[in-house]
Amino acid sequence: MMDAAPPVFLAVDSGGTKTQACIANVNGDIIGTGIAGPSNYAALGPVEWTAVIMEAIRGAKRETKGRFARAWIGSAGVTCNTDEKEAAAHIASTLCIPLDTVQVTNDTQLLCTHLATKGIVVIAGTGSVVQAFQKDTHGLFAPILRVGGLGPLLGDEGGGFGVGREALRAVLYEEPGTERLLAAILDSWHLVSKEELLAASYAHIGKFGIRATQSHIAALTPVRNAKHSVH
Amino acid sequence: MMDAAPPVFLAVDSGGTKTQACIANVNGDIIGTGIAGPSNYAALGPVEWTAVIMEAIRGAKRETKGRFARAWIGSAGVTCNTDEKEAAAHIASTLCIPLDTVQVTNDTQLLCTHLATKGIVVIAGTGSVVQAFQKDTHGLFAPILRVGGLGPLLGDEGGGFGVGREALRAVLYEEPGTERLLAAILDSWHLVSKEELLAASYAHIGKFGIRATQSHIAALTPVRNAKHSVH
Incomplete structure (x- = not known):
């Protein structure tokens, strides 16, 4: 056949x-x-x-x-x-x-x-990872070093979630020069006061899980880039 | 009546x-x-x-x-x-x-x-928060300053989860002097190799949610306290 x-x-x-x-x-x-x-x-x-x-x-x-x-x-x-x-x-x-x-x-x-024989791969989406690869003796690319890629609980420093997390920490801890950043985040999430921020950060966990929550926080990235006060 | x-x-x-x-x-x-x-x-x-x-x-x-x-x-x-x-x-x-x-x-x-009129409250369980309170004019305690209490995605540095997270980051990034810590964590979670650690850290998220995952990682605290190499 x-x-x-x-x-x-x-x-x-x-x-x-x-x-x-x-x-x-x-x-x-x-x-x-x-x-x-x-x-x-x-x-x-x-x-x-x-x-x-x-x-x-x-x-x-x-x-x-x-x-x-x-x-x-x-x-x-x-x-x-x-x-x-x-x-x-x-x-x-x-x-x-x-x-x-x-x-x-x-x-x-x-x-x-x-890649020809070796190189560095960077993924920076909601999460982030940087990984170096080298072709092994079978012609396959083997990872030789990784930074990041530890996920939302342990790391992800370079992704959108990491950027949003740092923005939230900065305004929740009232770091100097973050007044405009706070206003931009409240505006983006349709909130009135700083006191609502923490609950709003975790609002998605019960309903949609950690990935949705991570994306929700990652979505703050353009807000931070556009409106962070220069200090 | x-x-x-x-x-x-x-x-x-x-x-x-x-x-x-x-x-x-x-x-x-x-x-x-x-x-x-x-x-x-x-x-x-x-x-x-x-x-x-x-x-x-x-x-x-x-x-x-x-x-x-x-x-x-x-x-x-x-x-x-x-x-x-x-x-x-x-x-x-x-x-x-x-x-x-x-x-x-x-x-x-x-x-x-x-408390009589003011004081500092520290909670360090799975999560952690430090908060200062002062009695207001109505005789009620009002929070005046908080550090921590930002939850597993944004903070919780001083709780069991924070301790476990730092232990995992240290061994995943292969910090010097963490060989015995790695062995203790693998032993505690019944794993064979470092490559299984990341998957094991997140294994509970799909099934039981972020709180169970946080507790799972917090449970590493005694391992770290008992077995961290002195360096």
Whole structure:
């Protein structure tokens, strides 16, 4: 029996804000794309994560035909070998393709595709990470040093959330010269007084979880950039 | 019609870890106590918060009779006037007592009962806050300065979570002299390698939320105190 479907190649960029799937043919032409919501692996766990990834893949498959020869998912929140293996097993099983055709890595690794032998990858979205990579003897990029990428509870200093957090800390601790910054934050969140700030910062946790709260605080970034008093 | 039930007085200490209700008679004797789970107001919102508070109150009422002449709920996560009014309205309505007999404040204010005219309150549990109070012209303690109490995303530097967070950052960034600390943390969390630490730090967020994650990290405090390398 011949397999009539042509081989195609899948890549998924799974982030804390959104998920993007992309299918290419053997010539490297992009023949299908799909999108889904946030899919941080640490936040969702393997089952829910797989569901979101599959939603993005289904979107990409609507536009194309073919069997997946190789699949690569680069995902935020994938931080160790155990994560990589567990996630790859879920995806391979759900797509019904061999496990050794699926590769799951941290999303920073997706950005290595443009590197020759070594380089530094910087992601600064809601969260942030800076990671150095070097090509190993198998021709694969291995991480050699990481700063940041510790998530909202332990770090994320360089992302939008980190910027918003520092802005909130500055006005909550009434640092000198932050009067205009306070006014801009209150204006942005439609609040009247400083006393409402702390409750407003955490208002999303109960209802929507830490990721929504992190995005809510990250959204203060333009306010800080535009209106921080010079002192 | 006479009201036969004697007047009794209710106090509730509502914290991020547990909730304790206490009923006293006119002589100040404690005649009933009850306990319930975590009830941080910011984390739960008014409806769920009221349900937890009521569970503690029902526990205390099982042991006693009487009508509530006054009720005071000091709660973690109550951070502004809007919170105080909203929370008091929910409790008064649920207990069917007049709104002006219910007082809701931040939990730091409960600790002012031993102060004469002014003083400093320190809470260092899972989270942390240091707050100075001074008696105002109405004889009530008003907060005059606060440090900390910004919650797990913005602060909480002095609590168990803050200590655990610094321990995790130190080993994740491979600070000199933290080899024994790393070994102690891996041992405490039953992990094999440093690469599993970040995933383990956030493992509770998807399933149990930020408060459980915060407690999970706070539980590292004795590990750090006992085993941090001297350098």
